[in-house]
Amino acid sequence: MNGYKESLRQYFSVQAKALRKKRKLTQEEMSEQLHITVRAYGDLERGCSCCSAIALLFFLLMLEPDELTAFLAQMKKQFREQDQQEVA
Numbered sequence: 001m002n003g004y005k006e007s008l009r010q011y012f013s014v015q016a017k018a019l020r021k022k023r024k025l026t027q028e029e030m031s032e033q034l035h036i037t038v039r040a041y042g043d044l045e046r047g048c049s050c051c052s053a054i055a056l057l058f059f060l061l062m063l064e065p066d067e068l069t070a071f072l073a074q075m076k077k078q079f080r081e082q083d084q085q086e087v088a
Helices: 001-021 028-035 036-046 053-062 066-086
Strands: none
Touching: 001 028, 001 036, 001 053, 001 066, 028 036, 028 053
16 A cells, blocks of 8 residues: 555656646745645655645646646556556
8 A cells, every 4th residue: 555655656746846847836836726835845846745635636626637637647557557566
């Protein structure tokens, strides 16, 4: 189970930073959009902590439909890979 959490932490960290840079937001602005503190966002972006369900929800709401589809498809792929690693 911890493998999934680590996969999500790493994936979300990369995606959050990419979206922030794409939208030309500061970490403070991004943290406001996700309704978390600037420190929590910085930790999230560095992969030091996992996102809360609320932060993930607000992140998903920020995405355009095509971005959301790509985000979920990639997450699904990573979880399948995680399943294969755990079986092996």
